[in-house]
Amino acid sequence: xxxxxxxxxxxxxxxxxxxxxxxxxxxxxxxxxxxxxxxxxxxxxxxxxxxxxxxxxxxxxxxxxxxxxxxxxxxxxxxxxxxxxxxxxxxxxxxxxxxxxxxxxxxxxxxxxxxxxxxxxxxxxxxxxxxxxxxxxxxxxxxxxxxxxxxxxxxxxxxxxxxxxxxxxxxxxxxxxxxxxxxxxxxxxxxxxxxxxxxxxxxxxxxxxxxxxxxxxxxxxxxxxxxxxxxxxxxxxxxxxxxxxxxxxxxxxx
Numbered sequence: 001x002x003x004x005x006x007x008x009x010x011x012x013x014x015x016x017x018x019x020x021x022x023x024x025x026x027x028x029x030x031x032x033x034x035x036x037x038x039x040x041x042x043x044x045x046x047x048x049x050x051x052x053x054x055x056x057x058x059x060x061x062x063x064x065x066x067x068x069x070x071x072x073x074x075x076x077x078x079x080x081x082x083x084x085x086x087x088x089x090x091x092x093x094x095x096x097x098x099x100x101x102x103x104x105x106x107x108x109x110x111x112x113x114x115x116x117x118x119x120x121x122x123x124x125x126x127x128x129x130x131x132x133x134x135x136x137x138x139x140x141x142x143x144x145x146x147x148x149x150x151x152x153x154x155x156x157x158x159x160x161x162x163x164x165x166x167x168x169x170x171x172x173x174x175x176x177x178x179x180x181x182x183x184x185x186x187x188x189x190x191x192x193x194x195x196x197x198x199x200x201x202x203x204x205x206x207x208x209x210x211x212x213x214x215x216x217x218x219x220x221x222x223x224x225x226x227x228x229x230x231x232x233x234x235x236x237x238x239x240x241x242x243x244x245x246x247x248x249x250x251x252x253x254x
Contacts (some may be wrong), residue, residue, distance in 0.1 A: 002141030145206025184216030
């Protein structure tokens with residue numbers, strides 16, 4: 001856990017092709033159920049195998065049938081103690097909760113041994129439900145992010161969260177959109193807390209690979225030299241003064 005800085009906390013970023021598309025989203029809000037797993041390092045490859053062979057067909061079917069919009073499985077590259085993330089996206093809260101419960105029951109009934117093996121490897125987890133902020137982000141959260149993801153989980157003053165959203169939309173979004181348009185980033189998004197732990201806002205970026213992503217991040221930092229942006233970044237850091245960064249490998253996305 002680190003104190004935010006202008007270069008990191010506002011800028012960095014686990015779902016994501018031009019600004020006009022984001023505007024077309026209008027008032028649409030998507031809901032994201034993210035389960036962050038703590039796993040035994042020597043069993044993580046086996047956990048990935050279980051996801052791919054036993055769980056993936058059921059999640060793919062849920063997308064095909066329209067029960068959910070997308071799902072993603074990511075592995076830790078750099079960051080804290082979370083080692084894997086399972087992400088489910090739906091168009092509304094009812095659909096999200098219905099699909100999450102139904103998929104859990106299906107997996108338990110049809111692949112009980114795989115479920116037990118997975119739970120033995122990834123023995124603890126934290127659940128969050130995030131929601132998109134209409135008009136903020138380069139594309140729908142269900143769009144392909146690329147192979148590399150960067151996430152900044154932010155702890156914010158509840159009284160200032162709406163102002164933080166306003167700063168992202170009015171000041172920072174054009175910078176991120178620029179770097180999507182120039183091809184460095186595949187996507188970015190700004191998510192807000194609905195249910196879960198201490199992290200209140202989530203800034204995410206995607207790119208073709210980690211080197212490309214970090215080069216884009218460095219270019220964005222350079223764009224923060226503008227005086228107006230510096231003032232906004234200082235205010236942002238006062239509202240969201242603590243963050244945790246993660247880099248993710250995106251192993252599967254449907």
